[in-house]
Amino acid sequence: MVSLDGFISWSQESLKQKKMTEDDNFEDALDNVNEADNIIEQGIKIADLSQHLFFNNKFKEAHDLVEPVQNESVYHHHALTALRLLNAVMTFDQADFKIALESGENTVKMCDAFLNDGFMNSLSEAFESNKYKNWSDEKCHALLVRAEAILFKTAALVLSSGTDIFAIANGCLAVRESYKIFEKCSKIVEKKVWKSEFLKNEFEYGAKCGLGVYQLYLSVLPPKIVKILEWVGFRGDRDAGLSLLYESAEANCCRSVFSKWFPMFYFYIVQYFMGTVGEIKGLNCTTTDEHLTQLGNLFKGGAIVEINNAQKCIIQGDLNTAISHLNPGRHSFQNFDHFIYWNLYWCHGMLQNFREAKKYSARLLKESKWSPAIYSYMHGLALLELGEIDEASEIFAKVEHLRQKVAGKSIPDEKYVSRKASAFVDGKSKLDFGFLELAYFFNYTKTGNFNANIVEIWKKTNERRVQNLAADSEEQAIYLFFKGLFLIQSGKPSEASTELKILLKTHKKLKVEKYILPCATVELGNALRIQDLNVEAGKCFDQAKDKFSNYYLESRLHFRCHNYKSILQSATETNM
Template sequence: MEIFKFITFGRESIKDIEHDKEKERAERMDLATGIDEAKLAVNLFMNNRFEEARVLMKPWARESFYHALGHGVFQFLEAVMTFEQQHIESACQALEQSVEVCNKFRKKSSMYESLGKIVRRPNYDLLREEEIHAELCYAECLLLRAVLTFVEDENLISFVKGGLKMRSCLNAYKECWHILKHRNWGDSKHKSHFESGVRMGVGAYNLMISMLPARIMKLLEFIGFSGNRETGLHQLDIGVNLRGSLRQVLCAMVLLGYHLFVSYVLGYGDGNLDLCEKILKQQLANYPDGVWFNFFQGRLEYVKGHVDECIEWYTKAWQSQSEWVQFHHLCYWELMWANCFKQNWYASRDFADLLLHESRWSRAIYGYQKASFMCMIYERLGSEDRQELLQLFKDIPTWKQRIAGKSIPMEKFAMKKCERFFAQGNRLILPAIELLYLWNGFKVLGKQMDLVQPLHLLVEKHMKMLEKDKDKDDTFYTDNLCLLLLLKGMCLQYMHSPMQAEDSFRKVISYEQDLVSDLYLPPYATYELGINLWAQGKRDQAVSTLENAKNNYKGYALESRLHFRIHSALADLKSFRKADSSSQGTLNSLNDNNLPF
């Protein structure tokens, strides 16, 4: 018994000693050290040394708010890249812990002080710098946690919880904005780190809200959310020019993501490619082998239509690291479409196959993409490949999933096309080009005539084949004709034949009542007609046509996707028409003393 007591006492003593050491290390982890180690973690991460960055953050994730935020960010990235439930749960726990750590360091306001903020501005000079940075880290943790809440469970409660966290996040960022603008910073060494974080959060928030369709914007404005694209870009531009600041590189990534991805997938206009070139030149000098900036350089070449160059950069990014294979999937996705531009269907099929077997994001979408590329070379497939194609179309519906209680629109589209494949006698008309259009690939493809012309010939070839079989009993003849007309119109638009393109779009719209399945074609053709009229200088007609596409069609496939594009096009058109009268208002909206929410 005495020996047992001694052993137990010894163990407790060892634990106490270890606890004292941890406490001593935590006390040495002051704000300056926390920021320095966070900067080191960012540099490690950008240089593909992901595990080293994670290891640097984790030991002090319960004591230091910058380490807590860093640890939460790495868990968040793993969750959104794998989309596996276990990683989502781990990320949620890590971010909840991060919020708790930040709360320990935030300024605690009494009820009297909270009420006092309503009638007078607090004296932010009384706040310690640890409290200021803890407030910013708290806002960032809440933002990440809110995003995960939306996908954590498949019920309405998740949306309510996520909305509440977003509101708390917004309030925290408002407080940080007031601190930035009204505190006497003096010779503070840490102001740039705080400022870059505020600019990044405010900028990203404004961009995110401004991209939403008008009907959603009205609802969000009713409950207190609002956003402005110019304000968001302005804030991020300031943040990216705060050289040496902790979040400067993150501001750069948000800007690159917006100009090179979001504006092409959801919007109408091109991104600011000159700005992207400038940012990438700076960042590649710092991180020449970093997977992210090699990837963004590939995307820059991609959106310019430089297909061979983009394939080289994507391949370099893909092969630059093997620690996080999820990065490979981003490269596979882009390489799949780059080869599609070149009508290299075998390579596109192979990259879709890699995504199907390695990525867990959406097997249904990856499977349908692979099947679409195989349909493009159906006549050249052997018997085994044809059998694989048939089995693929049977399996795709079984892979359908729900995220946040909702079906993924593109998965629902794929389900319908699988049914169509069998209903049409095991065939589809140019399914890969249809997907290319739906993913807004013509905006890129159209920049290179040597890519558009072969595609136009392919569409014309299938139109002749369809016309040849016109007399056969084909339920979907009109649907297939309208798809080909839409694709033909897109080719003609980028081949500088606007009148011929307009004729193709109007024909699609005229067949609306005869369509059996592809009800999305008339509203999309109406949208393209509006863009066509805009290009011809008929701006009033363009606005009314786009409004028609927005208001007079309901319940078709991929409706939200089109509404994002219409919203972007109308915003650009209307701002263009009112440029002179609104110039002063735009300058006022970017006044750095205004609250940018």
């Protein structure tokens, strides 16, 4: 094992070789590392430094700082696992998730070796006895890191599984031990006599951060799944989870930056995807918006900050400003570009600037491995909107053959785009509403909630295209669905309710576009919710889940129903 002085010397030399600028304050950071009293404290500070490098677009430097000394302590290796998980989250590449998973497993093994007093064989005994009162500060941190490493492993498993509810639930069950450790750590912190106030502070807010992540994550799951998980000891509570994370965010600890970023991921990505952020009378994320401003000041020009700034603008319907934040190629980590290309495609597409959108779907096809089938379909839609029919047809013909399987199962999104592409190739559909349909599934149509121009340009487009549909075409139902959606966004929820009820009454027996009926039921519930008709709205969300089945993207709609109902519940509690 490298000595403490030897590691500090290596760190200084490493950073000198990379010619870090004075503006980044790395000299001060290294001085801070030099003052560490032991290898665990030093590992915490190195982990924090690598995190700051990462958020400052110095991705390679962050990795190079930690990778050569990953075996120095549980925190050194844990920092490497965190970097690998962040990389996997940005690329959504199965190979990257596998690397993150293996790294997490190695971190757990290091923690087990540090705890080696039969801890693994008598976990409950160790907790219930007073043994932990005599544990060293370092040993307590090995316990905390073990819980986080299991959480990281689970994140890699769950995020790579898509929207499979059962895969997500199984992931939760697999990490029950991690959750229980965080709970015990929150009790240990006050009962143990700490030698180091620094390590006590890091331990206390590390436990709060971990519990906050779990509670926030579990709050997204449907009630039936949550009840099962609560039975085995879990708890899902959005407000409690956010409160714990916000405490950790303000604690000036090595997990503070993560505690500010995770709610951004929750609100700007997960809840936006689920439909409740960026919605009229949707979730409030004021504190997270404030934290984004703080991180923007701390990491000026950082890719993660800019992506979140763009996402916030998308939520607000300000797509032109969002585009200004999405600048590919300005950093050394190419995989961020894929996420940027994705959002640029949708921003330009929702503005009907399909010539620009086409550029970014082409880049995704060329550079990203996530889903060639979905990227091809997106590219074909852009070509179709530009009138390049023959080229679009060629692209659509390839979609079916580009489908992938994860753990032997087809990906629902890919099954959907394959069916749509095949319908075009076979002459069964002109995909007049193809772009809007896919935008709805990824929730980009909701940009019209706060941008009247988007609503108007698409209303006019749809009204023109419906004239070419046969009277008995099932795509008439798609037209009516978007008509109702745009009425909601135009501030006319009562009229939208009427249109959606007509759709549900007159198109009861759709054979191909079956998904329209549950989607229309959800949007009817949303229109009623906006009118404060909460009881009727709740019934619609329940009907959407219980009345319809066996349609593409069913799990996604169930998530949205659950999250809309959580808004109704919050409104009810507020009015009590």
